[in-house]
Amino acid sequence: MAPASMSLVSPSRGSQQLLSPSSITPSLSAFRARTSIGASSPKPSASPRIVCFSGPLPSAAAVAVSNGRPDGERREIRLGLPSKGRMAEDTLGLLKDCQLSVKQVNPRQYVAKIPQLSGLLVWFQRPKDIVKKLLSGDLDIGIVGFDTVSEFGQGNEDLIIVHEALDYGDCRLSLALGPKFLKENGLKHVSFSTGEGALEAAPAMGTADVIMDLVSSGTTLKENNLKEIEGGTVLESQAVLVASRKSLVQREGVLDTTHEILERLEAHLKAVDQFTVTANMRGRSAEEVAKRVLSQPSLPGLQGPTVSPVFCIRDGEMVADYYAIVICIPKKALYSSVQQLRAIGGSGVLISPLTYIFDEETPRWQQLLSKLGL
Ligand SMILES: Nc1ncnc2c1ncn2[C@@H]1O[C@H](COP(=O)(O)OP(=O)(O)OP(=O)(O)O)[C@@H](O)[C@H]1O
Numbered sequence: 001m002a003p004a005s006m007s008l009v010s011p012s013r014g015s016q017q018l019l020s021p022s023s024i025t026p027s028l029s030a031f032r033a034r035t036s037i038g039a040s041s042p043k044p045s046a047s048p049r050i051v052c053f054s055g056p057l058p059s060a061a062a063v064a065v066s067n068g069r070p071d072g073e074r075r076e077i078r079l080g081l082p083s084k085g086r087m088a089e090d091t092l093g094l095l096k097d098c099q100l101s102v103k104q105v106n107p108r109q110y111v112a113k114i115p116q117l118s119g120l121l122v123w124f125q126r127p128k129d130i131v132k133k134l135l136s137g138d139l140d141i142g143i144v145g146f147d148t149v150s151e152f153g154q155g156n157e158d159l160i161i162v163h164e165a166l167d168y169g170d171c172r173l174s175l176a177l178g179p180k181f182l183k184e185n186g187l188k189h190v191s192f193s194t195g196e197g198a199l200e201a202a203p204a205m206g207t208a209d210v211i212m213d214l215v216s217s218g219t220t221l222k223e224n225n226l227k228e229i230e231g232g233t234v235l236e237s238q239a240v241l242v243a244s245r246k247s248l249v250q251r252e253g254v255l256d257t258t259h260e261i262l263e264r265l266e267a268h269l270k271a272v273d274q275f276t277v278t279a280n281m282r283g284r285s286a287e288e289v290a291k292r293v294l295s296q297p298s299l300p301g302l303q304g305p306t307v308s309p310v311f312c313i314r315d316g317e318m319v320a321d322y323y324a325i326v327i328c329i330p331k332k333a334l335y336s337s338v339q340q341l342r343a344i345g346g347s348g349v350l351i352s353p354l355t356y357i358f359d360e361e362t363p364r365w366q367q368l369l370s371k372l373g374l
């Protein structure tokens with residue numbers, strides 16, 4: 001009897017391959033092996049350089065002549081941001097929350113400024129082109145999904161993840177099976193093919209038995225009658241800040257600008273999950289009040305509570321029998337924290353959002369310096 005075979009379709013360009021059954025095990029290297037990148041360092045040249053779209057034949061309208069400096073050198077620091085798609089809006093939103101608003105004159109203009117970061121230009125590009133251009137030296141820093149870095153960066157050591165968890169664009173690259181596959185076993189061969197977009201239709205159309213695609217809410221899989229394979233997650237992804245090692249080390253100002261962006265991102269991302277809480281508490285001394293606060297599991301704050309006396313005049317004398325406490329609490333522990341404050345005598349509990357938490361130094365900055373050998 002002829003061995004059963006399975007075809008798998010995944011979302012990238014590349015050649016068809018035949019794999020043995022052991023290769024069904026999801027592996028990022030197999031995934032990466034099927035993608036091509038074509039990113040090479042441009043040679044500085046005095047002659048005009050022409051760029052054209054990747055279609056069959058460049059039309060006159062699609063051809064532009066590069067007007068960079070004739071020696072191929074540039075001075076500005078370049079940050080690549082997604083020009084469209086689901087990452088675009090959230091990326092601008094995150095930067096705005098870090099007081100790094102991008103000033104774009106209109107949405108079709110691909111270059112913009114961030115007034116707070118002098119010497120830096122934002123270039124809007126498709127996510128995969130951001131990664132390719134980091135490798136070719138046309139961009140210095142970028143924000144894209146980790147999946148895009150993995151797919152188009154191909155493990156290139158010039159790409160350095162500066163912040164690996166920007167807390168949006170969450171998805172996973174996952175294997176999913178159609179109902180037909182669920183009934184069949186005893187596979188001998190798997191043929192890989194690639195496609196772009198709407199991959200979830202492939203099993204029903206009969207062009208593949210298994211797909212490997214990005215999953216976020218799982219709605220698209222469900223609506224197309226597909227199930228994820230247990231343990232079939234190839235890669236977890238979210239938005240990351242990525243930079244070119246060469247730019248960080250060699251290009252003036254890139255390291256300092258990256259430090260500032262990283263500090264602002266970390267301070268904001270650390271603060272978004274926290275509230276500041278102030279409350280009044282009756283007590284004999286600041287130490288006694290602090291002891292009561294520290295006895296509660298949800299009230300330790302970032303570095304312990306701040307306790308200050310609240311002075312008032314009683315019978316003509318200044319006394320402090322109330323204390324104000326200030327702590328930070330995780331947003332998800334809000335109600336339990338209020339209950340614990342009340343239980344130890346807290347009253348007048350005020351809750352305010354936190355905007356930034358700047359630590360002495362960010363751990364990711366130290367990690368970046370050590371990755372760069374600095
Ligand atoms: N369903 C999803 N939910 C959340 N994030 C996603 C989802 N799909 C993709 N992403 C993240 O957003 C990035 C950009 O996805 P987007 O769909 O905008 O572009 P694309 O799939 O690369 O191109 P296009 O859809 O235009 O062909 C992905 O690389 C991934 O990091």
Ligand SMILES: O=P(O)(O)OC[C@H]1O[C@H](OP(=O)(O)OP(=O)(O)O)[C@H](O)[C@@H]1O
Pocket residue numbers: 196197198199200213214215216217218219220221
């Ligand atoms: O789990 P869900 O929340 O349903 O999201 C998953 C879908 O989102 C992405 O597609 P996208 O909408 O980007 O279209 P595309 O296939 O054209 O890229 C991805 O390729 C899945 O098809």
Ligand SMILES: [Mg+2]
Pocket residue numbers: none
């Ligand atoms: Mg998409």
